[in-house]
Amino acid sequence: MARLVIVSNRVASPRERAAKAGGLAVALREALSQRGGLWFGWSGETQVDPPPPKVFRSGRVSYALQDLDPEDQRAHYAGYANGTLWPLCHYRLGLLSFRRADWEGYRRVNAHFARSLLPLLKPDDIVWVHDYHFIPLAAELRKLGFEGRIGYFHHIPWPTPEVFLSLPSHAALVRDISHYDLVGLQTEDDVRALLTYISSEARGWIAPGGGVGLKDRRFRVVAYPIGIDAEAFVKDARASVGKDEEKRLKESLAGRALAVGVDRLDYSKGLPSKFAAFGDFLARYPEHRSKMTMMQIAPLSRAEVTEYQALRRELEELAGAINGEYAEFDWVPLRYLNRPFQRATLAAIYRNARLGIVTPLRDGMNLVAKEYVAAQDPENPGVLVLSRFAGAADELTGALLVNPYDVEGMADAFHRAFTMPVEERRERWRTNMDKVETNTIHSWCEGFLADLSQAADHFG
Known part of the structure; x- marks a missing residue:
């Protein structure tokens, strides 16, 4: 069984009790424990010229925590991720703030994460990236030569094309999305919104089962409604x-x-x-x-x-x-x-x-x-x-x-x-x-990973 690598903005501590941790954290930790794997994310700390990630092990799971430059962290998290993407995806365009400096900081953090993660990866790893903080991560890993399977799950709504077009960087984000093998969204409406944008605006083509062709990339977009324990x-x-x-x-x-x-x-x-x-x-x-x-x-x-x-x-x-x-x-x-x-x-x-x-x-x-x-x-x-x-x-x-x-x-x-x-x-x-x-959190996790494991076979 291939090793699982999870990437998220924050990492659930192995010492955090299940009664306190969220259901998602518990399910991801469970999936990692079963397969053996790595959980990679931000440490919650900032410093100028951050060193390589701190890596430690607990049972079958390794944890890698990466510090960030203070200004990069601000531009990435408070700036682009939560000042731009969050209001956009929640249809609050009046609260959307777009600054090129934040967009550039968002991309720098994703590039930095990719460079920090790559030495920790094995060729046959399955990488599962979580949420809007890391949409460009697969593209950055591909640039560095990683050819393994990478999946992405978007936990918040995906906006309709009319709303998404309000984002100055919309085309670049969808090019980034295309570097994943499997993109998971919460609902069929979300899937329809993204596929409509890809077919009408990005001039991609859509195949049955959520298959997508966009330039030289092939990937799938599928609804995986998340559940609870x-x-x-x-x-x-x-x-x-x-x-x-x-x-x-x-x-x-x-x-x-x-x-x-x-x-x-x-x-x-x-x-x-x-x-x-x-x-x-x-x-x-x-x-x-x-x-x-x-x-x-x-x-x-x-x-x-x-x-x-x-x-x-x-x-x-x-x-x-x-x-x-x-x-x-x-x-x-x-x-x-x-x-x-x-x-x-x-x-x-x-x-x-x-x-x-x-x-x-x-x-x-x-x-x-x-x-x-x-x-x-x-x-x-x-x-x-x-x-x-x-x-x-x-x-x-x-x-x-x-x-x-x-x-x-x-x-x-x-x-x-x-x-x-x-x-x-x-x-x-x-x-x-x-x-x-x-539809529990466990079946959601198992279903996504099963489809990601077969992504290249299902839609090559």
Whole structure:
């Protein structure tokens, strides 16, 4: 079996416990442990004239951590990756900032990573690159002579051609994409968007099964919707029953129903619209006042960026206005928390929530939606209210799908969820859970790597 090499911006420490690590980190570490392999990424440190990567081993897995030049790291991460590609892929063109210096820094970092990684590679290695930070990495490795199989997975949405053409460097990025053997996207809509661009703008040709010809390159573009570790999440949710944290939660609710949202503090998550919808729900459906509580967990993200600071202030003002308008001396309608919680704690919160609210303006998949489904009590499940613009909407057809730009429509969905009969709730939950149990993080990982292993044979 060929050795697996994973490249990502940050590397999950081998000392990080599964309960704290994300599902993706756990699955990738598991795949590496089974095959033996290497995990390569940024160390989180910067210094001028960075030395070769620090390499250490834990079990069958080697870890290689590369420092970066401070200005290169800024241009690559805060500049092009998150100042340009992130808003572009989330359809927020008004927030897109393109500077040639950032674009050049982004390419320098990818070239530097390729030079640092190449001496660690073996000819028959399978390289799996993760996310928008490293789109040019395969092209840089090819320049250095690596001919092995390289796959890429794009965890965030891929924009339609009309949006993608707004990016000054669009043509160069797609040329970079062509140097992978297999490109994985979250949904069929994402695949259609990229293939349409390639056929109409880049003058490439498309074959059945996602095969692509672009100049002298041949590769495939395929949808691989990512899942969660469903079995582990179900286990955590069941284990939470009767534990101290669940008791504290129930005591604090004092018999009231709970609605929950868990989102990184990011403008793509639609949090202001969610808060506005909750306020409209309380205004138009007064019968729910004092009978339910909404909890929004929103860990801070990119706190140094101006747009995120403004978002945080906006949400604090909205939460204060809602609570100021509707709170009673023994009831606070909206609990707004800016810190992360471990998976076991989240599982307890999800299981006790009658309503899960996942309403991003745009999302590649959104695994919170799947975690909420997995955590439910099958006999008395809650209802998932889900944005139609989350990738998870393609699979979780038992959810109440909403348009996150329609504040009143979301408020109506909250009311419907809170008044839904248990029989309908069970039916909708079962539809969703079948998908969550079938398409897990493990099957996603195995499916992508199986196709990458056969990429050259399938489409030469």
